[in-house]
Amino acid sequence: MKTRGKSIAVLIVLAVVAIVLNLIALFGIGDSHAFGLKSIKRGLDLNGGVSIVYQADKEDVTDDDMRAAIGLIQSRLDRRNWTEAEVARQGSNRIRVEIPGVEDAESAIEELGKTAQLSFVDEEGNILVTGDMIEEAHMEVGAVSMDSASSPYVAIKFNEEGTAAFAEATRNNVGKSILIVMDDEIISAPIVNSAIENGEAMITGNFTGESAQELADLIQEGSMPFGLEVIEMNNIGARLGSNAISTSLMAAFVGVGLVLLFMLIFYRLGGFAADWALCIYMGLEVIFLSGFNVTLTLPGIAGVILSVGMAVDANVIIFERLKEEIAMGKTMRSAVRNSFSRAFPAILDGNITTLIAAFVLYFMGTGTIKGFAITLMMGIILSMFTAIVITRFIIMGIIGLGINNPRLFAVKPKLTVVENKNSNKGGNEK
């Protein structure tokens, strides 16, 4: 029979799809475990690490200032070799920094947010020139005075404003020293021999090539356009994270297992088809999480598990419809068709409203809660596809094999249908 052959083909294809998707989900592709569980990006609450939110200490900041500040923090992160760290602007005047697996969070917080204010101060402590008047700073090597050996120093070039200020400062301080102060620390205290009018100066001291370079970098980038205030900080130890992963996996296994079992018991073959679709759904979910680089957080995992519970809702609605269609005397095949199409509006409505809730959460929530909103949204959309499209193919395939006794789908055949209240419980009730 032709339809039979087609049904077998459909079922085999779907079985292969389910197996392949789940194998990819479990092991990933290639050495990088692409699309697999292992390559899913984990949030700080799972991996341990620190997240910090800085806020500029003034109200009206320009986009340029924000970019400069973010760049500055980025380069400080790079200097400490925190390559996995992420810096992002949040709202108008905030910067969120996330550093996974950092040991000494408190020192990181202090260092990253430093203004690194460089200033030139006279002996009485008056500030003469500030760091934002510096156009450029770089390390050079050479003899810094007539009789010294060649050594590294930092060359500074002032902008117009700085040139004027520095010229005046040196004029007024001939024979005295000008202190070069970085973040309250005196790095060098040269004595002024004569007024410097050309806007160029050098900082000398006990530098190695490396430390001179470091100071030059600090001065160059060091003009943080505003002070940064830490308004939120969260440091999660690695231990809490690893606990969270193992317990969440356990929760996922048990939760999903119970849902699969429930469907099988109450809807038998229908439940089997729904479970099959659910397996495809779970494989897809992992692949999507991994493929789209979604950062999985602890609430995010709860969202995934929750979406499994909700995913079968569509199937429950459909199978309840199926019972009614059979009760009206339809053949199995047309009853299945009708139940899918009739249940669709209710399923769509329900999912759209849950999506609305998830959207609101995504746009208004912060931090890990955004992760929950994302996995919930993804779960809703994917599950609607598997619960409606995939389940339908599977059930039609099963029926196509000639397995179409309604009892196998936990549906009472037409003849025994009576008004529910009066039916005798010992009979065909399940």
Added chain:
Amino acid sequence: MSIVKNRFKFFAVSAVLIICGLVAMIINAAGGKGIFNFDIEFTGGTEITVNFENEPSSDEIAKVITDITGQRTPQVQKLVGTNGFTIKMQSIDSQTRTDVVNGLKSSFSLSDDDILSVQDISGTISGEMQKTAVLAVFVACICMLVYITIRFNNFKMGVSAILALLHDVFIMLAFYAVFRIPVNNSFIAALLTVLGYSINATIVIFDRIRENSRKMDRDSTQKIIDTSIFQTMRRSVYTSLTTLFAIGAVFVFGVDSVREFALPMMVGIISGAYSSVCLSGSLWYAFLGAKGRKE
């Protein structure tokens, strides 16, 4: 049995539960503990979670904190079922945090590993959080009202559904207040998820009411509503069960921070199922008024 005929009994049950919550809030507020057990995300402050192998008393821990920070009343809470404690205090700066952590480590001979988490939230953030929580629920309700009104072309149905939703919000608030569940970031997530879930259940019922109104044009409105509710009853129960299984597993096996959000969510899902089945249809019936109904 008719749901609609018994509507006042159901309304009464809900009212009693919500009043219990309000009473708990008033008692808590009067006792100086605050209407809810707000976490630092809502109040601002510093929170340190520590694993103590040698199980010190809360007072011993509090003393160490007081000695270092000068704050008289740090709150020390044991995490149920673990050796962990959370310590909440007013916000302290980076240097003091380092001192506190080092102080705890030396006083109770802890390793780096035992400091499970350190969190500090400024007043700026906590103030925004409070506003966001209220606003998020409000925005979600409005969006759903708009959707459901357009979808059913029936404002009264929309309002009934939203009232059923607000009922769920209040039941959850009551639960948070009575059982002193920490109100934090995940509180908003739990609330909105339940809203989405509950409206879903209501829509399935209203969808059926609309379908049956066409089919059962000689029956009374009350009969149409009751029939619709019972026809979708199995769906309401089964879906609640599968969702409860999933989130229940998270509650049983999860770590504390997710348990705190799984439990109220379970309560909300039960409340959502109850409000959809027992309240939403009856509310619509009430809104129709004597003139709008068919007897």
